[in-house]
Amino acid sequence: MSATGKAYIAGAFEHPTRYASTKSIADLHFECAQGALADAGLTFADVDGYFCAGDVPGASPAWLADYMNLRLRHLDGTEAGGCSYLLHIAHAAEAIAANKCSVALITLSGKPRSLGVATGTAVRQIPPERPDAPWEIAYQPTIVAVNAMFAKRHMYEFGTTREQLAWIKVAASHHAQHNEHALLRNVVTVEDVLNSPVIADPLHRLDCCVITDGGGALVVTRPEIAKSLKRPLVRIAGCGETVKTQTGGYIDLTRTGAAASGAAAFAEAGVKPADVKYASVYDNFTIMVLIQLEDLGFCEHGKGGCFVADGNLISGVGKLPWNTDGGGLCNNHPANRGGMTKAIEAVRQLRGEAHPAVQVRNCDLALASGPGLVMGTGQNHATVILERE
Amino acid sequence: MSEATLDFESDPYVANHPQTRPFWAAAAHGQFLLPRCNSCERVHWYPRPFCPLCKSQSVDWVPASGHGVVYSFSVMRKAEQPYVLAYVQLAEGPAMMTNIVDAEFDSIHVGQPVKVAFRRAETGRSVPVFTPI
Numbered sequence: 266m267s268a269t270g271k272a273y274i275a276g277a278f279e280h281p282t283r284y285a286s287t288k289s290i291a292d293l294h295f296e297c298a299q300g301a302l303a304d305a306g307l308t309f310a311d312v313d314g315y316f317c318a319g320d321v322p323g324a325s326p327a328w329l330a331d332y333m334n335l336r337l338r339h340l341d342g343t344e345a346g347g348c349s350y351l352l353h354i355a356h357a358a359e360a361i362a363a364n365k366c367s368v369a370l371i372t373l374s375g376k377p378r379s380l381g382v383a384t385g386t387a388v389r390q391i392p393p394e395r396p397d398a399p400w401e402i403a404y405q406p407t408i409v410a411v412n413a414m415f416a417k418r419h420m421y422e423f424g425t426t427r428e429q430l431a432w433i434k435v436a437a438s439h440h441a442q443h444n445e446h447a448l449l450r451n452v453v454t455v456e457d458v459l460n461s462p463v464i465a466d467p468l469h470r471l472d473c474c475v476i477t478d479g480g481g482a483l484v485v486t487r488p489e490i491a492k493s494l495k496r497p498l499v500r501i502a503g504c505g506e507t508v509k510t511q512t513g514g515y516i517d518l519t520r521t522g523a524a525a526s527g528a529a530a531f532a533e534a535g536v537k538p539a540d541v542k543y544a545s546v547y548d549n550f551t552i553m554v555l556i557q558l559e560d561l562g563f564c565e566h567g568k569g570g571c572f573v574a575d576g577n578l579i580s581g582v583g584k585l586p587w588n589t590d591g592g593g594l595c596n597n598h599p600a601n602r603g604g605m606t607k608a609i610e611a612v613r614q615l616r617g618e619a620h621p622a623v624q625v626r627n628c629d630l631a632l633a634s635g636p637g638l639v640m641g642t643g644q645n646h647a648t649v650i651l652e653r654e
Numbered sequence: 655m656s657e658a659t660l661d662f663e664s665d666p667y668v669a670n671h672p673q674t675r676p677f678w679a680a681a682a683h684g685q686f687l688l689p690r691c692n693s694c695e696r697v698h699w700y701p702r703p704f705c706p707l708c709k710s711q712s713v714d715w716v717p718a719s720g721h722g723v724v725y726s727f728s729v730m731r732k733a734e735q736p737y738v739l740a741y742v743q744l745a746e747g748p749a750m751m752t753n754i755v756d757a758e759f760d761s762i763h764v765g766q767p768v769k770v771a772f773r774r775a776e777t778g779r780s781v782p783v784f785t786p787i
Binding site: 386393394396397398399400401402403404405406407409410411413414415417418421462463464465466467468511512513514515516518641642 | 666667668669670671674696697698699700701702705706707725726727728729730731732733737739740741744747748749750751752753764765773775776779781783
């Protein structure tokens with residue numbers, strides 16, 4: 266069953282905090298939910314579907330549903346890492362199309378910054394019962410070193426350069442200067458990125474995203490409810506999700522799950538990459554943006570380096586305005602999960618509510634896409650295509 | 655825990671996966687085994703008691719050549735003791751996550767021939783690592 270055209274994003278809210286030592290994770294979820302419902306013009310009493318992922322305390326929708334005292338007839342706790350919330354948009358649209366709920370609430374929050382979590386550089390803790398654990402844990406894999414191996418292989422196969430990767434951070438910083446809530450607002454140069462300390466060769470400090478507290482929420486509704494509200498109409502036009510497995514060891518570190526999730530989303534929406542006016546692409550590391558842009562079809566496989574260089578991702582300058590909030594590289598990466606903020610900035614762009622300095626003119630078609638979980642050479646992946654009506 | 659009392663049998667990463675015991679028993683003696691499918695004749699990684707490629711349950715442990723090439727790597731610099739995380743593509747086909755040891759960081763490159771060695775993990779089992787040839 267296609268969920269195309271059956272659901273709209275009616276509410277979106279990004280928590281302004283980047284450091285929340287005096288609040289609990291559950292409180293942040295509540296504040297994000299409240300913000301998104303207020304944005305839509307709805308109340309908690311309207312919510313009958315709740316979607317959340319592994320960041321909720323207790324890793325089940327139950328605890329937060331109880332905390333917020335929701336009255337639900339549909340719930341979904343699919344945990345797919347950072348892209349979970351993009352996947353939840355798809356699942357909410359499916360549930361609405363199947364008449365399982367009418368107003369779906371999706372929340373995210375976390376506090377890695379105030380808790381001092383060394384997200385990217387600490388050795389991954391892998392529970393012994395996980396099937397990959399015996400074959401990885403002893404080698405001390407870190408998130409940054411795994412992503413660095415994607416970069417190293419891309420450089421080897423295609424001649425991609427560190428300068429090209431640096432342009433991705435430069436673009437994010439150009440956007441973040443206009444975002445009063447962004448953690449890092451200083452505009453940086455390619456030289457600044459190259460001169461920052463090496464974390465895991467070839468990735469330097471400024472190739473890595475920020476660590477922030479905070480969160481966000483979305484409200485997805487059926488069409489008649491969306492049309493009764495006073496907000497611009499943002500239709501869920503197409504969705505795709507996948508797990509890119511490690512293929513029994515026959516690997517390709519120059520591709521991601523975006524090839525599958527993107528193709529599915531474009532097919533369902535009936536559009537092509539060239540039609541997209543704005544793209545939110547999860548930027549945990551610069552290299553991951555470059556590879557996803559290739560996989561999504563914005564440029565040829567192996568040509569990502571040329572595509573991102575010279576400001577091509579900067580709104581008003583380049584061909585593909587990208588992560589105009591400053592993204593995970595500069596603005597916000599709440600709970601170490603970037604999918605939520607990717608969707609929120611896409612909604613802002615489609616509504617014409619992005620900062621005027623980065624707002625894309627006539628932005629009627631946007632994409633939000635990202636990976637989730639670090640699974641060696643594999644990952645989850647989800648893509649949504651949103652349309653302004 | 656002293657080295658003498660370390661035993662791969664009590665390693666939780668072995669105990670939770672009883673069907674991998676032959677691999678760790680061989681590794682304790684410096685032998686590198688690979689899981690090979692009797693149906694499609696391909697070697698896979700990481701090891702399962704079935705073939706993830708064709709789903710056959712007829713899989714045997716076979717001795718590996720111990721040779722491979724560096725598929726990709728990264729020197730993890732922001733660590734108390736910098737180290738090299740890598741994927742090595744084995745001569746038998748699949749690639750595996752590993753460490754490159756006993757190597758000058760600056761001399762390691764993609765495509766470099768390497769051979770297997772073993773290092774004791776802190777929980778007891780011996781794990782395959784690789785050194786430049």
